[in-house]
Every structure is written in C-alpha cells, then in structure tokens.
Amino acid sequence: xxxxxxxxxxLSVQEGDSAVIKCTYSDSASNYFPWYKQELGKGPQLIxxxxxxxxxxxxxxxxxxxxxxxKHFSLHITETQPEDSAVYFCAAKRNSxxxxxxxxGTSLLVTP
Amino acid sequence: xxxxxxxPKFQVLKTGQSMTLQCAQDMNHEYMSWYRQDPGMGLRxxxxxxxxxxxxxxxxxxxxxxxxxxxxxxxxxxxxxxxSQTSVYFCASSFSGGDTGELFFGEGSRLTVL
Numbered sequence: 074x075x076x077x078x079x080x081x082x083x084l085s086v087q088e089g090d091s092a093v094i095k096c097t098y099s100d101s102a103s104n105y106f107p108w109y110k111q112e113l114g115k116g117p118q119l120i121x122x123x124x125x126x127x128x129x130x131x132x133x134x135x136x137x138x139x140x141x142x143x144k145h146f147s148l149h150i151t152e153t154q155p156e157d158s159a160v161y162f163c164a165a166k167r168n169s170x171x172x173x174x175x176x177x178g179t180s181l182l183v184t185p
Numbered sequence: 186x187x188x189x190x191x192x193p194k195f196q197v198l199k200t201g202q203s204m205t206l207q208c209a210q211d212m213n214h215e216y217m218s219w220y221r222q223d224p225g226m227g228l229r230x231x232x233x234x235x236x237x238x239x240x241x242x243x244x245x246x247x248x249x250x251x252x253x254x255x256x257x258x259x260x261x262x263x264x265x266x267x268x269s270q271t272s273v274y275f276c277a278s279s280f281s282g283g284d285t286g287e288l289f290f291g292e293g294s295r296l297t298v299l
Contacts, residue, residue: 173288
C-alpha cells in the first residue's frame with residue numbers, strides 16, 4: 074500500500090519567517106495530495122490540495138509544490154504568524170481508491 | 186451547520202468492556218470513515234463506507250466493527266476494549282470517497298482503556 078513519509082516531525086520558526094514541510098510517497102499511482110491543519114483539540118481541516126496534473130498551487134501565504142518524478146511534495150508557508158502554529162499532515166491518494174494515506178504529521182510552532 | 190458530529194468526546198473504559206462511538210453527518214455525504222490518531226503515528230484508517238450498506242476495512246481494522254444503515258450515521262464499535270485501543274478517534278466524511286474531494290472531520294473522541 075501507499076507509504077507517506079513526512080519531515081520534519083517538529084518545526085519552530087520565528088514570526089515572519091517561512092516554513093517548509095516535505096513529504097514523499099511510494100505509490101506512483103497516487104494523484105491527489107492534500108494538506109490538513111489540525112489545531113489543538115480539533116479535527117484536521119483541509120488547507121490546500123494539489124492534483125498530479127499541476128506542479129504548484131498557491132493560496133495567499135501557503136503554497137504546495139509537487140514533483141511526480143521524484144515522488145515528493147512540499148508545503149510552503151510564508152510570512153508565518155502565531156496562528157499558523159498547529160500540526161500539519163500531508164496525505165496521498167489514488168483517484169481510483171478510497172483510502173487517504175496520511176503522513177505522521179509536523180508540529181509547527183511560530184514564536185512571536 | 187453541524188457538519189460531522191462525534192459522541193462522546195471523552196470515554197474511559199476498562200479492559201474487556203464494549204462501547205460504541207457515534208458519528209453523524211448532515212451533509213448528505215456518501216463516504217464516511219474512521220481514523221485513529223496516536224502520538225508519532227499520524228492518522229490511520231480503521232474502516233470506511235462508500236454508502237449505506239457498504240463497509241470495508243482500512244489499515245488497522247482489528248478489534249473494531251462498523252455498520253452503515255443510513256447515509257447519516259456511521260458508528261464504530263469496540264466489542265472487547267484493550268489498552269492498545271487507547272487513542273483519539275476521528276470520524277470523517279466526504280461527498281464521494283472515490284473522487285479527490287475534501288474530507289470533513291469531526292472534533293474527535295478521546296478513549297482511554299484501563
């Protein structure tokens with residue numbers, strides 16, 4: 074089955090700096106790559122996703138890049154703010170399948 | 186808008202006891218699923234359903250049962266709880282699991298098995 078590796082497990086940045094979280098996947102048939110943000114005591118929430126037919130997608134301060142050849146994708150957060158502090162999960166899925174396979178998560182701390 | 190509602194939010198069980206975690210969604214979603222979240226392990230899929238009357242196993246199904254008698258509800262049953270089932274459980278739904286749509290999560294149910 075699909076194996077999604079996520080790094081780093083913890084990340085601390087100063088407010089205003091950028092944060093990058095990287096994921097690799099094993100199943101070359103995966104073609105959907107979402108990112109979820111989980112705030113303390115809440116369920117994960119989708120923040121951005123990318124499909125295999127594009128290499129990059131941006132939404133204000135967040136962006137995701139995908140390299141299908143290398144089987145890795147990354148989340149970029151620019152101009153970080155304290156409210157960006159949360160656990161972030163990457164995931165991968167085949168269009169033909171039902172299971173969304175998650176990475177182990179990255180705990181991001183943005184210090185003022 | 187209720188979205189995905191899970192009950193209870195907290196539960197303590199003794200080894201061998203049984204219980205049911207409830208999940209309901211009001212978005213008319215076909216796809217529903219249960220994940221467990223453990224420290225350092227991320228989110229692991231337990232069971233999922235692509236419609237009423239249809240269920241299937243995920244990555245870690247042992248010790249859990251599910252059924253889907255209505256579109257709205259997807260309960261998760263622990264028949265004989267074990268300490269290894271201490272975890273935070275999340276129910277999630279989407280319009281259709283077969284496409285690449287957004288998963289909507291409940292707020293979680295924290296279960297402790299003594």
